[in-house]
Amino acid sequence: MSPTHAPAGAVRQGSLRELNLALVLGRIAAADRPPSRADLATATGLTRATVSAVVEDLLAGRLVDEAEPAPRAGAGRPARGLVLADQGPAGLGLEVNVDYLTVCVVDLAGQVRHRTVHRADLRPVAPADALARLVELAGRARADAASQGLTLAGAALAVPGLVDDAGLVRLAPNLGWRDVAVPALLAEHPALTDQVPGVPALVVDNEANLAALGELHSRPPGPASFLHISGEVGIGAGIVLDGALFRGVRGWSGEIGHLPVDPQGRPCRCGGRGCLEQYAGQEAIVAAAGLARSELPADTATVRLAELADAGDPGALRALRDAGTALGVAVASVVNLLDLDTVVLGGGYAPLAPWLCPPVLAEIASRVLTAAWSPVTVRPSTLGPEAAAVGAAGSVVRHIVARPAGWLGRSS
Amino acid sequence: MSPTHAPAGAVRQGSLRELNLALVLGRIAAADRPPSRADLATATGLTRATVSAVVEDLLAGRLVDEAEPAPRAGAGRPARGLVLADQGPAGLGLEVNVDYLTVCVVDLAGQVRHRTVHRADLRPVAPADALARLVELAGRARADAASQGLTLAGAALAVPGLVDDAGLVRLAPNLGWRDVAVPALLAEHPALTDQVPGVPALVVDNEANLAALGELHSRPPGPASFLHISGEVGIGAGIVLDGALFRGVRGWSGEIGHLPVDPQGRPCRCGGRGCLEQYAGQEAIVAAAGLARSELPADTATVRLAELADAGDPGALRALRDAGTALGVAVASVVNLLDLDTVVLGGGYAPLAPWLCPPVLAEIASRVLTAAWSPVTVRPSTLGPEAAAVGAAGSVVRHIVARPAGWLGRSS
DNA sequence: GCTATTTGTTCAACGATTGAATTATTTGCC
DNA sequence: GGCAAATAATTCAATCGTTGAACAAATAGC
Numbered sequence: 001m002s003p004t005h006a007p008a009g010a011v012r013q014g015s016l017r018e019l020n021l022a023l024v025l026g027r028i029a030a031a032d033r034p035p036s037r038a039d040l041a042t043a044t045g046l047t048r049a050t051v052s053a054v055v056e057d058l059l060a061g062r063l064v065d066e067a068e069p070a071p072r073a074g075a076g077r078p079a080r081g082l083v084l085a086d087q088g089p090a091g092l093g094l095e096v097n098v099d100y101l102t103v104c105v106v107d108l109a110g111q112v113r114h115r116t117v118h119r120a121d122l123r124p125v126a127p128a129d130a131l132a133r134l135v136e137l138a139g140r141a142r143a144d145a146a147s148q149g150l151t152l153a154g155a156a157l158a159v160p161g162l163v164d165d166a167g168l169v170r171l172a173p174n175l176g177w178r179d180v181a182v183p184a185l186l187a188e189h190p191a192l193t194d195q196v197p198g199v200p201a202l203v204v205d206n207e208a209n210l211a212a213l214g215e216l217h218s219r220p221p222g223p224a225s226f227l228h229i230s231g232e233v234g235i236g237a238g239i240v241l242d243g244a245l246f247r248g249v250r251g252w253s254g255e256i257g258h259l260p261v262d263p264q265g266r267p268c269r270c271g272g273r274g275c276l277e278q279y280a281g282q283e284a285i286v287a288a289a290g291l292a293r294s295e296l297p298a299d300t301a302t303v304r305l306a307e308l309a310d311a312g313d314p315g316a317l318r319a320l321r322d323a324g325t326a327l328g329v330a331v332a333s334v335v336n337l338l339d340l341d342t343v344v345l346g347g348g349y350a351p352l353a354p355w356l357c358p359p360v361l362a363e364i365a366s367r368v369l370t371a372a373w374s375p376v377t378v379r380p381s382t383l384g385p386e387a388a389a390v391g392a393a394g395s396v397v398r399h400i401v402a403r404p405a406g407w408l409g410r411s412s
Numbered sequence: 413m414s415p416t417h418a419p420a421g422a423v424r425q426g427s428l429r430e431l432n433l434a435l436v437l438g439r440i441a442a443a444d445r446p447p448s449r450a451d452l453a454t455a456t457g458l459t460r461a462t463v464s465a466v467v468e469d470l471l472a473g474r475l476v477d478e479a480e481p482a483p484r485a486g487a488g489r490p491a492r493g494l495v496l497a498d499q500g501p502a503g504l505g506l507e508v509n510v511d512y513l514t515v516c517v518v519d520l521a522g523q524v525r526h527r528t529v530h531r532a533d534l535r536p537v538a539p540a541d542a543l544a545r546l547v548e549l550a551g552r553a554r555a556d557a558a559s560q561g562l563t564l565a566g567a568a569l570a571v572p573g574l575v576d577d578a579g580l581v582r583l584a585p586n587l588g589w590r591d592v593a594v595p596a597l598l599a600e601h602p603a604l605t606d607q608v609p610g611v612p613a614l615v616v617d618n619e620a621n622l623a624a625l626g627e628l629h630s631r632p633p634g635p636a637s638f639l640h641i642s643g644e645v646g647i648g649a650g651i652v653l654d655g656a657l658f659r660g661v662r663g664w665s666g667e668i669g670h671l672p673v674d675p676q677g678r679p680c681r682c683g684g685r686g687c688l689e690q691y692a693g694q695e696a697i698v699a700a701a702g703l704a705r706s707e708l709p710a711d712t713a714t715v716r717l718a719e720l721a722d723a724g725d726p727g728a729l730r731a732l733r734d735a736g737t738a739l740g741v742a743v744a745s746v747v748n749l750l751d752l753d754t755v756v757l758g759g760g761y762a763p764l765a766p767w768l769c770p771p772v773l774a775e776i777a778s779r780v781l782t783a784a785w786s787p788v789t790v791r792p793s794t795l796g797p798e799a800a801a802v803g804a805a806g807s808v809v810r811h812i813v814a815r816p817a818g819w820l821g822r823s824s
Numbered sequence: 825g826c827t828a829t830t831t832g833t834t835c836a837a838c839g840a841t842t843g844a845a846t847t848a849t850t851t852g853c854c
Numbered sequence: 855g856g857c858a859a860a861t862a863a864t865t866c867a868a869t870c871g872t873t874g875a876a877c878a879a880a881t882a883g884c
Contacts, residue, residue: 011435012458016425048831049872080831270779275779369682373662425840488859837873849862
């Protein structure tokens with residue numbers, strides 16, 4: 001907000017330990033095999049003495065466990081492997097979307113330890129009622145997590161719309177929400193998570209942003225910079241730059257659905273003309289394929305479309321090719337602008353990727369100035385439709401891994 | 413590059429001092445009046461004792477000077493103000509463009525202490541010869557800097573084209589360069605700057621990127637996130653996010669000139685169709701205004717255009733309105749995608765801003781989903797045509813301010 | 825059973841920050 | 855003019871985290 005670009009705050013004695021806690025824990029999280037203290041020392045550049053002291057803190061705080069037998073060959077005292085604790089803090093991920101509610105719990109290691117999907121058409125439901133249903137599901141998830149020895153340290157809610165810093169949902173067009181103060185509505189209910197210093201109790205964010213985070217932290221980990229496109233009824237994108245989500249000045253980045261792909265084209269309900277959503281949104285594709293959309297719930301439309309395309313239906317194939325071309329024009333704009341080398345097709349686009357990717361790649365090849373030197377990968381998301389909820393929960397635990405001092409310094 | 417998103421390296425004892433040196437120096441640089449040690453202590457959260465020790469290091473390293481009389485009222489011992497040294501390290505900024513060479517020297521405080529502009533049509537000149545001329549100008553700048561007590565700590569070169577990490581200019585279409593290994597060519601000449609640990613001797617970067625950095629560090633400082641568009645023969649953009657230039661995966665971000673604004677429109681020499689450059693590039697505007705471009709050198713074309721528009725010439729007005737509309741479509745894409753609230757028109761666009769801004773704002777208003785809540789400012793650059801060279805030189809000194817330990821730890 | 829090897833811990837030393845006390849220097853007031 | 859109040863900056867013992875080397879622990883190979 002402020003025009004000063006000063007570095008972070010004062011660096012005091014304790015900051016040293018805080019930073020090294022994060023450094024060591026981050027290494028443990030990123031390693032593919034349980035590292036020993038000696039491994040961590042060489043990897044981080046710290047001495048073994050320091051690593052031992054840091055690890056002792058992490059063990060005492062139940063963020064890390066020792067893996068008993070470390071399978072390693074050669075002479076010497078056997079190492080004790082270190083892994084992220086499977087009993088400890090966890091993140092609660094929530095999602096409200098047009099036709100489902102999702103709740104999930106993700107532990108420190110990124111494993112999904114609880115998952116509930118509740119299918120229902122949420123459009124006719126008032127926001128307060130939808131959130132009440134979500135809270136009920138969350139309560140059960142909390143009990144399940146507790147029975148597994150997990151403590152919910154924070155929650156994140158994914159919404160298909162524009163959310164501001166305070167968690168106010170300004171506009172979720174396909175859900176019919178406008179100016180819904182989610183934190184206030186949820187505050188009426190008993191706390192969903194334990195209060196942990198330094199970890200926000202509830203974060204509300206755009207569904208596409210959180211799905212991108214889910215992709216970033218999936219296994220195997222995605223690249224550090226990529227574009228994740230969620231093709232639902234609307235089209236949103238999460239932009240990950242250098243391993244961090246880019247939210248924009250007000251948190252409203254990624255509105256790729258309203259990139260003009262034909263400036264004098266079809267009017268869009270956003271007020272513009274020729275927006276991508278009018279050519280590659282789910283309803284546009286379904287209509288172009290000649291399917292009556294009324295008889296198809298949104299969540300099965302893409303599946304049906306994929307079946308038709310698989311069977312060689314010419315209308316479906318044409319509709320997908322045209323949608324892919326429009327999508328490719330928008331993606332080419334993004335790649336020209338941001339020089340990304342990976343584009344992930346998520347949400348409803350994932351099952352349609354076999355037909356969407358070729359025209360997208362063709363547009364990239366012909367429109368991106370640097371395409372000759374810098375190949376761009378376009379691939380479907382590896383996560384399922386719960387990507388946003390998993391990403392939401394993952395963002396909570398990532399917050400703890402990135403700043404373990406907050407968790408360790410808590411009162412209990 | 414690597415898929416791990418681990419935090420920075422080991423944090424040792426010395427890192428503490430390094431970080432606090434940067435913290436204190438950054439505060440001194442950002443302050444609008446010379447702060448006292450006590451001011452710095454309250455601003456940073458450090459104790460006065462620590463600030464004194466840190467400032468002593470900075471004074472010894474000639475990065476900071478004490479300003480003699482600190483004009484302040486009230487009782488108590490008078491404070492001694494601290495300012496960035498005006499004798500000390502400085503940055504050398506270089507630019508090769510289509511019709512000029514520029515060399516400048518910028519001191520720690522961001523003041524331009526030397527400036528040379530050499531007008532010449534560089535297109536028929538071989539890259540090695542152009543660089544040789546630049547080196548000659550740089551040699552004189554170095555002597556001038558030395559006579560002012562400045563030490564050139566590093567150099568940055570702005571080029572209107574694609575540059576890779578190694579400083580290889582892959583393509584500078586309007587200059588006619590292709591695969592020019594700038595660092596190797598410059599290595600044949602005597603060193604342009606003194607060798608300083610931690611400061612790269614020469615950085616080569618895109619002209620639009622460095623112009624954006626110049627805007628970021630101009631006075632008054634620009635916002636932390638904005639888009640800077642350089643409208644020369646080609647159209648490039650520098651993207652500043654959270655106070656830092658975003659370069660993309662390979663350093664080729666900002667190719668806004670090749671955003672499709674009419675996907676089935678005019679073919680572009682990049683191989684695509686309907687690129688912005690074909691509608692809002694300098695040559696396109698000049699042609700649309702009915703001016704014979706052959707009789708107008710590129711650097712005066714925009715001035716002439718502004719004169720005509722000022723006189724009410726209908727052809728010029730129409731050409732500018734159409735160009736502004738095309739530019740607005742591209743800018744709307746960027747704002748939808750990145751949620752920026754400021755767009756700066758630089759380079760050749762700056763003098764045309766009075767006519768370009770209205771259509772750009774109109775397109776933003778109708779095409780940006782969040783325009784209703786989030787006003788976007790479009791304004792001309794406050795820097796002149798040397799923005800890129802000044803930004804290049806500024807990037808060198810900013811590097812030192814951000815990491816003073818490297819400079820302080822040097823042998824001499 | 826001995827040696828080489830590697831892991832992890834212990835401990836004195838060091839470096840940087842802290843907080844309180846001290847010194848330095850000016851303004852305001854009597 | 856002299857004194858008290860106020861603010862700036864420095865000094866110094868204490869504290870905290872890291873360091874480096876020595877040491878203890880535990881295993882494989884001969």
